[in-house]
């Protein structure tokens with residue numbers, strides 16, 4: 358049924374993004390992978406960006422093409438300006454334009470602050486924060502050049518920043534990561550303010566604990582999972598599709614009036630669960 362959630366798969370099945378062109382960074386694993394597939398299922402043509410793991414990226418492309426849309430994989434390091442510029446230029450050449458930029462690529466390099474190296478700090482900031490800036494900037498240039506095409510979407514383009522609950526939740530032992538996501542929050546809001554008058558919507562989706570390779574240690578044993586669930590009022594570790602569905606919704610005209618918002622998709626992790634029984 359149009360606009361409904363597919364009961365069997367828990368995924369948005371409507372062609373909400375028919376004819377739109379999307380690029381997802383870090384799309385060959387985890388949240389990026391699920392998001393790229395969901396955008397394809399929703400009718401968008403999708404560029405699958407990756408930095409390492411060409412085989413996985415090609416598998417994602419094959420899965421997306423099954424929906425009858427176009428897709429290709431493109432290797433680029435989002436923290437490298439030239440590579441990001443070239444990636445978006447190729448997309449405009451191959452697909453004609455871009456409508457949706459999902460700045461998703463991200464990583465962790467965890468260490469207590471006294472042991473964290475400058476290289477660990479820099480790597481995380483470069484990929485998670487500078488990478489999102491570069492991707493957003495290149496997409497915004499094309500959105501401004503093209504403007505609104507009302508048969509395609511009410512807006513001139515959508516930028517969706519993949520954030521985290523750690524946009525607002527401090528995280529000991531992860532100062533580089535938490536700082537990068539705090540930065541993503543302000544990057545998103547400032548770009549939203551700057552670009553809204555041009556008809557561009559910038560928003561963030563902020564996942565909690567989602568079952569992906571980035572946090573495997575936190576959910577892959579029953580003990581670890583039980584520990585993790587104490588932090589999630591809804592008592593379920595999230596699935597990549599929980600995030601992918603949120604991205605499709607934010608990217609679609611259903612949420613056209615949502616500008617500069619952070620949508621937390623976290624089973625209540627940001628509700629200060631430690632205060633459920635104390636305080």
Ligand code: BGC
Nearest residue numbers: 521522523565566571572575
């Ligand atoms: C991190 C995960 C973590 C989750 C909740 C995410 O942004 O990448 O490692 O499990 O936040 O703390």
